[in-house]
Amino acid sequence: MADADSRTGARYATSEIVHWLDQLHAAHDAGLERAFLAPGLNGMPAIQVGIGEGKLLTVLLKMIGAKKVVEFGTLAGYSAIRMAQALPKDGHLWSLEFDAKHAAIARANVEAAGLGDQVTILVGPALDALPALGQLGPFDAVFVDADKGNYDRYGTWAAMVLRPGGLLLGDNAYYFGNLLEADNKDAAAMRRFHEQAKQAFDTVCIPTPDGLLLGIKK
């Protein structure tokens, strides 16, 4: 059921409820714990996905039997490990990361999680890597979690390289609450991301704390 408050955005999760559910449904193994803590220990912004959202990525990829996945924005490798844990032995994740320090820390974390053979981290601006990476498609899923001003371009590329039935996932789909700001070019890019996704995918925006766009390629 829902009620008038929850229909307009009220949430009933308290920090205690979120913590209890994370421990139950999404508990970390040693590799996930290392990657989750890495940003704070290495002077990086701690902007990785939440624990439950990370597990949601794992479950969604398992649901579609994903084998080939692309991620925009690696940071320390937390979401990359969450997704790689969903893949079969012959599956692969390509993760795109602008910052060489982030990429090096992520690589170490992915290795420590025992997933080194299944994850390739490509360093540099994501847009530069797309022409060559596209040749490795079609892909089963694309997760967008990098610079918000390019989400529309990342979404356009995803629509070209995903197989029918493949998943587009976009974090920060509320753009930190600023999605509808008129004079904000990154908010405009995020709105285009939503609008373009609607054309090529069957879409829904999951009400995670900052919204997660989910689309199935038509």
Ligand SMILES: C[S@@+](CC[C@H](N)C(=O)[O-])C[C@H]1O[C@@H](n2cnc3c(N)ncnc32)[C@H](O)[C@@H]1O
């Ligand atoms: C929100 S963090 C990614 C978090 C990660 N997905 C996780 O949940 O563990 C965004 C990352 O995108 C990277 N980034 C920013 N602009 C980028 C670009 N143009 N190309 C590739 N990566 C970029 C940042 O350096 C940062 O590490």
